Amino acid sequence: MEALVEVRALAKHYGEGATRVDALRGLDLDIHAGQVVGLLGPSGSGKSTLLNLVGAIVEPSAGWMRLDGEVVYDGKWTRRDLRRLRLQKIGFIFQFHNLIPFLSVSENIEVVLDLVGKGRAEARQRARELLDYLDVGEHADRRPSQLSGGQAQRVAIARALANRPRIILADEPTAALDSERAGIVMDLLRKVAVEQSAAVIVVTHDEKIFDRFDAMHLLRDGRLMAATA
Incomplete structure (x- = not known):
C-alpha cells in the first residue's frame, strides 16, 4: 500500500533550557492509503501535537515529513504556502462539528470549495454529491441547528x-456521540x-470504537510506545 x-x-x-517541554520526541510513523489508524494515550502524551504537526498547523522542531508523496518538512517547511498545502492534501474533523450556524448544510461545504476557487455551480454539485454519499442529502437546505448530533458530524x-x-x-470525532x-x-x-x-488518523479515548481501527498506536510522554494491528 502507498504510504x-x-x-x-x-x-x-516548547521553550528552552529549564522551561523546555518535549511534546513529541523523535517519532517514526508510516500510515498507508486505505488505513484507519487510532492514536491512543493519556492527556499530554503527544497525540494532538502529532495531529497538528501532520496537519501543518504547528511547525515541528526537528525531523522529516512527507505527505501524499511530497516532502513538506525537512528541518524546515519546504512549502511556503501552508494554507494551500492543507486545502490540497488534508481534511480535518473535530469532536464538535463547528458548522457555521447561519449557513445551510450545503453552504457549509460550498464555502470550502469557494476558498480554492471553485465556481458556485461546481461547489454546489460537489456538496450535494458528498451529502448524498454520506446519506444526509435530504438535509442539504437545513441549518445545522436542525440536525441531530450524528447528522451534524x-x-x-x-x-x-x-x-x-x-x-x-x-480529533475525538465520536466523543460526543452514543x-x-x-x-x-x-x-x-x-x-x-x-x-x-x-489515510484516516483518529485521536481518541473512546473505547467503544477501538475495534474499528486497522492499527492503534500508543503514545506516552511524546514517544511512540507500541502499535497493535
Whole structure:
C-alpha cells in the first residue's frame, strides 16, 4: 500500500533550557492509503501535537515529513504556502462539528470549495454529491441547528472531504456521540479510506470504537510506545 503519511525523527518542543517541554520526541510513523489508524494515550502524551504537526498547523522542531508523496518538512517547511498545502492534501474533523450556524448544510461545504476557487455551480454539485454519499442529502437546505448530533458530524465529514484530500485527521470525532452514532461515524470513515484511498488518523479515548481501527498506536510522554494491528 502507498504510504500517505511518513514521518521520521519528528519532534516538537516548547521553550528552552529549564522551561523546555518535549511534546513529541523523535517519532517514526508510516500510515498507508486505505488505513484507519487510532492514536491512543493519556492527556499530554503527544497525540494532538502529532495531529497538528501532520496537519501543518504547528511547525515541528526537528525531523522529516512527507505527505501524499511530497516532502513538506525537512528541518524546515519546504512549502511556503501552508494554507494551500492543507486545502490540497488534508481534511480535518473535530469532536464538535463547528458548522457555521447561519449557513445551510450545503453552504457549509460550498464555502470550502469557494476558498480554492471553485465556481458556485461546481461547489454546489460537489456538496450535494458528498451529502448524498454520506446519506444526509435530504438535509442539504437545513441549518445545522436542525440536525441531530450524528447528522451534524456526517456533514462535518462531508466538509472535510470537499476538496478530495487523501489525508483525514480526526480529533475525538465520536466523543460526543452514543455507541450507535459513533459506530456509524467510524463506518463512514472506513468507507472514505477504502473507496477514496485515503489515510484516516483518529485521536481518541473512546473505547467503544477501538475495534474499528486497522492499527492503534500508543503514545506516552511524546514517544511512540507500541502499535497493535
